[in-house]
Amino acid sequence: MKFGQDYQAALQREEFPQDWVESAISYKKLKKCIKRVQQELNGLGLDQDTLNALWQHVSTGTEALSDDNVASRMLHYTFDGNDKVRFVPKLTIALDPRDGSPMDAWLSPSTRRHLRRLSRNSKPLVDVEEVSPSAPNGGDADNSETDATEATDTTEASEEQQHSEIETVEIPLTSDSEFFQILRRELRSLDGLQHKEQQTISDDISRLAHQLQDLKASKKKRSKQDIEQWRRLFELYAESEVFRSSHEADAGARDVEHAQKQLQLFTKSVQEQRVKGALVSKESNEAMDRFLKINIDLLRLMRFQEMNRIALSKILKKFDKRTALHARAAIPESLRSGAAVSQDLARGTCYTIANELMSVIPQVNDYLCPVCFSITYKPVRLACNHVFCIRCLIIMQREEQSHCPMCRADVVLKADSDNVDQKLMAFLEKNFKAEVKEKQKANEIAAAIDRFGEPYMEPLKCSVM
Known part of the structure; x- marks a missing residue:
């Protein structure tokens, strides 16, 4: 099944609101428009194969003529105008100023005739780009073109002169727009x-x-x-x-x-x-x-x-x-x-x-001590602005770890009771009562073990006979 059919079926299958379906990209409608663009290009002698070959010729020609950048201007597809108001796609092809034929002589005769006729009928759209002086010794453009024509059959330099003036014709593409x-x-x-x-x-x-x-x-x-x-x-x-x-x-x-x-x-x-x-x-x-x-x-x-x-x-x-x-x-x-x-x-x-x-x-996960991974109570805010629970800070100071575990700043041993974040502590007591109570109990037990040793815990343990 083709994408267009799958797309329409999915819009209906997902049960989107009707105004959503009506606003969706009309793939089928745009696909029909592409056919009209093809027909219009074919009418100008610019079928798919011709344009593909022209793009390829431009790509390889740009390297060969990098000094004067002629080939890079042989074919352009751009959008003109303000895209917020109106924009118009333009296809621009470089022409030989002597006879209005496209620069690429290998194009088919019918294509060349179409473009030459388009050039004559759209003179207001033609731009002239000068790459180098085209009329030496004060000669006018017509004389320079004649000189270039005469020199074409005799010297390699004449090929460069051939591109001294480049006319461009903008091809209006109605269906494209x-x-x-x-x-x-x-x-x-x-x-x-x-x-x-x-x-x-x-x-x-x-x-x-x-x-x-x-x-x-x-x-x-x-x-x-x-x-x-x-x-x-x-x-x-x-x-x-x-x-x-x-x-x-x-x-x-x-x-x-x-x-x-x-x-x-x-x-x-x-x-x-x-x-x-x-x-x-x-x-x-x-x-x-x-x-x-x-x-x-x-x-x-x-x-x-x-x-x-x-x-x-x-x-x-x-x-x-x-x-x-x-x-x-x-x-x-x-x-x-x-x-x-x-x-x-x-x-x-x-x-x-x-x-x-x-x-x-608030979520308790946002207020965990980065050392013990339980709620940060009582919270001590170091000079580097990192926060730890008071129990973990005491352990770090007891072990003379002077650097913050988060940023390695030399601030741990400088912290004292003034570093307790009273505002944060009140916030935690208000929003996480159960977690704070559990942490307080754990801190008290840990402090008692520090002071009296592990045997202190024996009376608190309940054994089942």
Whole structure:
């Protein structure tokens, strides 16, 4: 089955909203337009084989004539105008100023006749480029051309003189312009759709963030219980790395298939650990459903975006293959880097989730001591700004380790009670009561062992007979 058929079938199979399907790149329509471009080029004697040979001749000729750069101007395919308003593709071919024939004498007679006639009928479009003086001893252009013609049959120098003046003719390609105007219009429509849907997702995240802030500010006991479940949910979400990976092997944005797999694993973990089932309030249950829906909506938008990105790549590749115009190397940047085909959608949304949602309910993993990997209590902030729990700092000072384990700054032995971060300590006591209590108990036991030795622990141990 051809790509166009697969593409249309996938648009329907994924059950995208109708306005999404209508905004998608019309691959079939653009493919028909390519046929009209082919017909127009054939009518000018510039069929696919002729253009491919011409490009090849330009490529090899550029090396041979690098001094005056004539061959590099024998054929151009460019876009004229402002791509934000209107741009027009142009095919420019160098002509011999003596008779208006293309510089490449090997072209077929019919092609040469077409181009010569086009040159005569489009004089306002002709540009003259001078590479070197063409009329020595004060002679005019006509005399220089006559001299060059006479010298052609006798000396090698005359070949250089032949290229002293280069006329270029711009070939208007109506169907070509139509193809890119349609494509640009559809990409603009896709950009607008994506901005709209992305804004909807961002608004949903903001509303959910306000709901969590209200839940966190509540003094009700059930609200405190729900907060712990949300903390667990965000912990599982961070571990799943649904849309972006922080692992060295595959760091960066995930593709749609991998993101879908990770989202399924995350949802399964939530169900297995009964995170949602442990919520007490109706509002929290609805909010958690909304969070899961945000991720599903983002995944669906990413899938739609990826399908259009592939369709864009395929249709431009087909355009170049059928027309031999090398358009992909010349198209405006706006057609290649618009929001509709960019790969930054997941990154932007993940950033919003982290800053607006997950920041409302802090995660204990963000406040772990880099030495013992438990909560950083009591937190000691060194002069280098790295933070360690007081127990680990005492051990480092006792062993006379003067350098910070993170940055190797000579600051450890200089720390004292003034380095305890009171503000951070209050924050940890407020948000991680269970973890702080467990760490305090562990510190007390460790301090007692330091003072009284291991036998101190024997009475505290319970043995089962």
